[in-house]
Amino acid sequence: GAVVSQHPSWVICKSGTSVKIECRSLDFQATTMFWYRQFPKQSLMLMATSNEGSKATYEQGVEKDKFLINHASLTLSTLTVTSAHPEDSSFYICSADRGSNEQFFGPGTRLTVL
Amino acid sequence: DQQVKQNSPSLSVQEGRISILNCDYTNSMFDYFLWYKKYPAEGPTFLISISSIKDKNEDGRFTVFLNKSAKHLSLHIVPSQPGDSAVYFCAASDGGGSNYKLTFGKGTLLTVNP
Numbered sequence: 001g002a003v004v005s006q007h008p009s010w011v012i013c014k015s016g017t018s019v020k021i022e023c024r025s026l027d028f029q030a031t032t033m034f035w036y037r038q039f040p041k042q043s044l045m046l047m048a049t050s051n052e053g054s055k056a057t058y059e060q061g062v063e064k065d066k067f068l069i070n071h072a073s074l075t076l077s078t079l080t081v082t083s084a085h086p087e088d089s090s091f092y093i094c095s096a097d098r099g100s101n102e103q104f105f106g107p108g109t110r111l112t113v114l
Numbered sequence: 115d116q117q118v119k120q121n122s123p124s125l126s127v128q129e130g131r132i133s134i135l136n137c138d139y140t141n142s143m144f145d146y147f148l149w150y151k152k153y154p155a156e157g158p159t160f161l162i163s164i165s166s167i168k169d170k171n172e173d174g175r176f177t178v179f180l181n182k183s184a185k186h187l188s189l190h191i192v193p194s195q196p197g198d199s200a201v202y203f204c205a206a207s208d209g210g211g212s213n214y215k216l217t218f219g220k221g222t223l224l225t226v227n228p
Contacts, residue, residue: 004157034216041123043116043203043218044158093157103216105150105157 003027004096006106013084014114020080021109023094029074030096034103035067038091050077084113117141118206120219128227133191135222137204140185144206144217149178149189152201152221161202162189194226 003026013019023033032051036044048069050056056069068080077096081088089112095103119138127133135149145166150158164171164178164187171178177190191198204219 006157009155041220043118043220044216046215046217049215091155095157102160102163105159107157108155110155 002098002104004094004104004106006092006094006109008109009107010110010112012112012114015085016083018080018082019084019111020078021092021094021111023077023079023096023106025075025096025098025104028096028098030077031074031099032097033071033077034095034097035069035077035079036093036095038093038108044093047079081111084111086113089113115140116220117144118204118217118219120202120204120222122222123220124223124225126225126227127194129196130193133189133194133198133224133226135189135191135202135204135224137187137189137219138185139187139206141206141208141217142185143208146207147178147180147187148205148207148216149176150203150205150218151198152203158203191224194224196226196228199224199226 005024007022035047038044047062048056048058050069050071052071052074058064071077093108095105148163149161152158162173162176162178164180169180180187201221201223203221205216207214
């Protein structure tokens with residue numbers, strides 16, 4: 001149990017376009033979902049925390065208007081990178097907590113902005 | 115400011131020997147610590163955790179030691195196996211509840227040679 005999926009696994013887009021990444025908890029309901037970003041050889045940096053039905057809490061330095069998070073149900077959260085630029089190219093990973101204070105991570109999405 | 119530090123970017127050990135991965139932290143509010151294993155282009159997988167009220171937790175070949183006074187923890191893997199080769203992340207949390215956050219180190223690449 002405790003499987004988290006992400007879609008797509010990789011995406012290449014042109015600068016200025018928007019990209020949506022989905023995170024799903026497949027076999028449990030996630031009270032809280034987290035979005036991370038990882039640059040090469042760096043640690044996972046928390047971007048935002050979201051609870052179903054409420055607005056996401058963004059970490060300092062993360063632009064909420066650029067990284068739109070929607071947590072519409074207990075099994076689905078989406079991250080939309082709006083007007084993507086090459087500096088947004090990164091590995092985006094979500095995680096989900098089923099209420100046990102233990103995060104289960106998705107496989108990640110590799111975003112490349114040309 | 116890196117609150118969780120893994121000062122060794124890489125470690126190489128021989129199969130069958132012990133692997134010791136180290137982690138230091140600076141935030142005295144951290145009270146729960148976790149180790150994750152990560153393969154390239156995949157999300158982290160939970161390995162083992164320890165609460166600040168303990169100084170040792172063991173699970174099969176994996177043992178985590180916590181030295182609160184030194185703000186130091188370590189992960190011991192014995193015996194090491196080639197399949198253990200991956201990046202290992204140390205993470206720390208400063209409390210439970212629905213909005214807890216994990217702070218990650220930069221990771222240590224472990225290579226176990228046959």
